[in-house]
Amino acid sequence: MPDYDVITIGAGHNGLIASAYLAQAGYRVGVFERRHIVGGAVATEELVPGYRFDIGGSAHTLIRLTPIVEELNLGRYGLEYLELDPLFFAPFDDGDAVFIYRDVERTIEALDAQFPGEGQAYGRFINDWQPFASTVKDVFLSVPSPFEIGKRFVSRTGMRMPWKEALPHILKPYGNLVDTYFKEEKLKTMLVWMAAQSGPPPNEPLSAPFVLWHPLYHVAGIARPRGGSGMLTQVLQQHIRSHGGSTYLSAPVEEILIESNRAAGVRVGEHVYTARAVISGTHAFETFGRLLPEPHRPASARHMRTGNGFGVMLRVALRAPVHYAAYGDRDARIALQLLCRDRQQILTAYGDFLSGRPAKDPPIVAMTFTAVDPSLAPPGGEVLWLWAQYFPYELARGSWDTDANVIAESLLDTFERYAPGTRSNVVDYLFQHPVWLERNLGLYRGNVMHLEMSIDQMFFMRPFLGMANYRTHVQGLYLTGASTHPGGGIMGASGRNAARVVLKDLERRRI
Numbered sequence: 001m002p003d004y005d006v007i008t009i010g011a012g013h014n015g016l017i018a019s020a021y022l023a024q025a026g027y028r029v030g031v032f033e034r035r036h037i038v039g040g041a042v043a044t045e046e047l048v049p050g051y052r053f054d055i056g057g058s059a060h061t062l063i064r065l066t067p068i069v070e071e072l073n074l075g076r077y078g079l080e081y082l083e084l085d086p087l088f089f090a091p092f093d094d095g096d097a098v099f100i101y102r103d104v105e106r107t108i109e110a111l112d113a114q115f116p117g118e119g120q121a122y123g124r125f126i127n128d129w130q131p132f133a134s135t136v137k138d139v140f141l142s143v144p145s146p147f148e149i150g151k152r153f154v155s156r157t158g159m160r161m162p163w164k165e166a167l168p169h170i171l172k173p174y175g176n177l178v179d180t181y182f183k184e185e186k187l188k189t190m191l192v193w194m195a196a197q198s199g200p201p202p203n204e205p206l207s208a209p210f211v212l213w214h215p216l217y218h219v220a221g222i223a224r225p226r227g228g229s230g231m232l233t234q235v236l237q238q239h240i241r242s243h244g245g246s247t248y249l250s251a252p253v254e255e256i257l258i259e260s261n262r263a264a265g266v267r268v269g270e271h272v273y274t275a276r277a278v279i280s281g282t283h284a285f286e287t288f289g290r291l292l293p294e295p296h297r298p299a300s301a302r303h304m305r306t307g308n309g310f311g312v313m314l315r316v317a318l319r320a321p322v323h324y325a326a327y328g329d330r331d332a333r334i335a336l337q338l339l340c341r342d343r344q345q346i347l348t349a350y351g352d353f354l355s356g357r358p359a360k361d362p363p364i365v366a367m368t369f370t371a372v373d374p375s376l377a378p379p380g381g382e383v384l385w386l387w388a389q390y391f392p393y394e395l396a397r398g399s400w401d402t403d404a405n406v407i408a409e410s411l412l413d414t415f416e417r418y419a420p421g422t423r424s425n426v427v428d429y430l431f432q433h434p435v436w437l438e439r440n441l442g443l444y445r446g447n448v449m450h451l452e453m454s455i456d457q458m459f460f461m462r463p464f465l466g467m468a469n470y471r472t473h474v475q476g477l478y479l480t481g482a483s484t485h486p487g488g489g490i491m492g493a494s495g496r497n498a499a500r501v502v503l504k505d506l507e508r509r510r511i
Helices: 013-024 104-113 118-139 144-157 162-170 174-180 187-198 215-220 229-240 282-293 300-302 332-333 342-353 401-416 434-441 493-507
Strands: 004-007 028-033 044-048 051-054 079-085 087-091 099-102 220-223 246-248 255-259 261-269 271-280 309-316 336-339 363-366 380-394 424-430 478-479
Touching: 004 013, 004 261, 004 493, 013 229, 013 271, 013 493, 028 099, 028 174, 028 271, 044 271, 044 424, 051 309, 051 380, 051 424, 087 332, 099 104, 099 187, 104 118, 104 363, 118 215, 174 187, 174 342, 187 336, 187 342, 220 229, 255 271, 255 282, 271 282, 271 493, 282 300, 309 401, 309 434, 336 401, 342 380, 363 401, 401 424, 401 434, 424 434, 478 493
Parallel strands: 004 028, 004 271, 028 246, 087 336, 271 478
Antiparallel strands: 044 051, 079 220, 087 099, 255 261, 261 271, 309 380, 309 424, 336 363, 363 380
């Protein structure tokens, strides 16, 4: 009899979610994680005394579009979400401060008061594209196939416009689509900068869905687990253990064991653990390039693209709260803070990136979650995260080992222009550049999405054609994580989808 029904490699949030569903269904589950803590890129640690730093993803939106929290009853294990409203805040050099609220009508009123006519345009944009965004969400929550995607878009879009009118918009670069609806550059910039968080630049063809997703922010909202982003994965670990599963920390898997072309378990150091099935939740390059024995490595895996880095994160411990020159009230600190002058700033930063240079003038998303969760810092203190794009993994000159401090300090200088006095309150910081992300979180070439989120590596082509249904060419070996459909971000859809596939195969005794 094997040691487990299912072994999961990697305790990232997708691996834990898949494992939780299996454990809840009564299967014996073992999860093996190389780090000292569960969560992967969804973890929180006290790296500066008194300050709790998220190590990866921080804002929880996508998972709230899924039934995962309810289906796993995670509230029972201590998960508590704190709502962020306003959703977005953007300060500008001329003193303008623009807000997007959870409530669409409130947002329309605020925009119309500030930029006459733009609120009504925003309402039309949300109304036109919410059905499309909801259909994309449904696709994300299903096992991808050309038939399934086609069926959902043809029969369930509920689009407010005919397809012959909608399709030209969908095929546009997202940086251009906003011109169809809006006149005010500040509003266009906010929408485009949020869309850019998936990676592709605003001028990339066929990328409009990245901005057409925006209506769902008003549906799901943006929230934070009390105690830090990593509370999600801590609670998932508790769930698995309460259902008889095991989680092993500081236990890196060295090899997936294959017997008669089927996954039979894993080797961890000198120990062997057997199972009926194995789920690999680690990076696809790790699974296919290292963990699988050489004869079983598919040739197609060599064509997966991670790109040349993406962005950097500066996590700062402050003695006092951030104060923006354009708007000093707490609402600015609650929202995700979009620090971007115009769309050209994004394109210029991407041009630096293509040349192998760190963005000289990067747009930034700032986050100050102590505004809703004071437990993240000592009394009166603040945690400040600065996510900036674009920054290459391979630099044309210099190296991250030698240049990281200079680049980190330049980000602080950039932020100081928006919030004067921040520098004088810095206690310490952690700079997560592309090489740091690779070394510490296993994110190859510093890509937080694992693989590039371009159209040829999405849906039924992620991680590559023929292996997008969470099954692999090896019987009993399954995939989950950001390398699989629907990609990166704190959503958990990949874990849920993978669990449903594995459960079906277990019930049919295919493994």
